[in-house]
Amino acid sequence: MRAGLPIALPGMRVGLLGGSFDPAHEGHVHITEMALRRFRLDRVWWLVTPGNPLKAHGPAPLAERIAQARRIVHDPHVEITGIEAQLGTRMTRDTLAALQGLYPRVRFVWLMGADNMVQFDRWDSWREIAARVPIGVIARPGWRMPARFSRAARMLWRDRQPETQAGQLADMVPPAWALINVPLNKQSSSAIRKRLQRTKT
Ligand SMILES: Nc1ncnc2c1ncn2[C@@H]1O[C@H](COP(=O)(O)OP(=O)(O)OP(=O)(O)O)[C@@H](O)[C@H]1O
Ligand SMILES: O=C(O)c1ccc[n+]([C@@H]2O[C@H](COP(=O)([O-])O)[C@@H](O)[C@H]2O)c1
Numbered sequence: 001m002r003a004g005l006p007i008a009l010p011g012m013r014v015g016l017l018g019g020s021f022d023p024a025h026e027g028h029v030h031i032t033e034m035a036l037r038r039f040r041l042d043r044v045w046w047l048v049t050p051g052n053p054l055k056a057h058g059p060a061p062l063a064e065r066i067a068q069a070r071r072i073v074h075d076p077h078v079e080i081t082g083i084e085a086q087l088g089t090r091m092t093r094d095t096l097a098a099l100q101g102l103y104p105r106v107r108f109v110w111l112m113g114a115d116n117m118v119q120f121d122r123w124d125s126w127r128e129i130a131a132r133v134p135i136g137v138i139a140r141p142g143w144r145m146p147a148r149f150s151r152a153a154r155m156l157w158r159d160r161q162p163e164t165q166a167g168q169l170a171d172m173v174p175p176a177w178a179l180i181n182v183p184l185n186k187q188s189s190s191a192i193r194k195r196l197q198r199t200k201t
Contacts, residue, residue, distance in 0.1 A: 002102065004086060006045055006079045010105035013170040015044040015136065017111045018084075018092060020052050020189065022059035024069035027187030031138045032078055034182040035111050039136045040167040044111070045079045053090055054122060093125040096132050107170045108133045113140040114147035114179065121152040130156055134169045135177035141184045148179065 008014055015035050021028065024046075032044045048066050051058055059065060062082055069080045089095040092110070099108060110133045112120075117137050120126050129135075130152075137147060147153060153160070159175040161168075166178045 002086070005083065005102065006043075006081060008043065008103055008106045011107070012042045013040065013107045013109065014103075015039060015041040015109045015111045016047055016096075016099075016133075017044055018047040018049055018095070020055065020059045021046065021048050021065050021069050022189050023065065023192060024072055025187040025189060025192060026072070027140075027185040028069075029072060029075075030185045030187075031111070031113060031140075031182070032073075033075065034138060034180065035109075035136055036075075036077055038166045038180045038182070039109055039111075039169050039178075041077075041109065041170065043077050043079060045081050045083070046073075047081055047083050047095065050082075050085050050090060053124065054119065091124040093123075093129050093132075096129060100132065109170050110135045111138065112136075113138055114143035115140050117147035117152060117179070118143065118150045120150065121155070126152065127155075130159070130175040130177070132174060134172050134174050136166070136169055137177060137179040139179065139181045139184060141186050144179070144181070 036044055050062055062085055066080055066082055073080060084095050087098045089098055114137055156175055159177055161176055161178040163180055166180050169178050
């Protein structure tokens with residue numbers, strides 16, 4: 001195992017929550033706890049990205065975002081990582097390929113909020129991502145229906161699992177995905193950034 005990377009035992013179910021976390025907020029903590037419980041995961045690793053390939057504006061420095069995320073997460077089952085910077089990957093497809101090479105016996109599940117499902121078909125090699133790992137989608141206010149009827153969801157409709165099967169998602173052979181309904185949380189990093197900007201001016 002490469003120095004500095006998280007430890008995972010063979011057979012562990014690890015959820016990967018990729019994000020800008022600019023800044024991390026209670027919504028991230030909430031969906032992480034929901035994902036741990038409903039997808040029956042052993043761990044969730046936050047992958048704090050050096051920068052979302054689809055977002056034009058660069059986020060705050062990685063070290064700052066990681067330090068702030070660590071201040072708000074207290075669950076020992078959750079690890080805040082800068083894995084993509086460590087591995088030198090930016091595209092999710094490349095990150096997953098690298099992680100699956102490094103942890104061949106770990107069962108990874110890609111996690112994302114429903115808003116990301118709506119633009120998933122614009123991600124690099126998104127069909128390959130869906131073929132590599134099961135995907136757990138978590139409800140977000142205003143995005144449940146758009147996610148359900150998104151282009152990616154339509155193209156992967158055969159692979160959609162009923163919510164009642166969410167606990168088995170990590171054991172399924174991909175492509176497989178499930179959308180879980182959870183108590184909604186309105187927090188968003190862009191709203192926080194806007195508020196901070198207003199207080200500065
Ligand atoms: N309140 C929330 N409910 C559900 N999912 C969320 C919520 N906040 C963030 N997520 C999900 O967490 C992951 C990381 O999100 P990200 O760091 O982009 O935060 P964000 O609040 O969505 O940021 P921004 O407002 O800048 O887009 C994404 O998959 C996103 O969909
Ligand atoms: O690989 C891609 O093409 C790709 C395109 C858009 C977003 N992503 C990933 O999606 C995750 C969520 O990003 P964000 O900025 O919405 O928090 C984060 O891990 C990004 O690297 C990945």
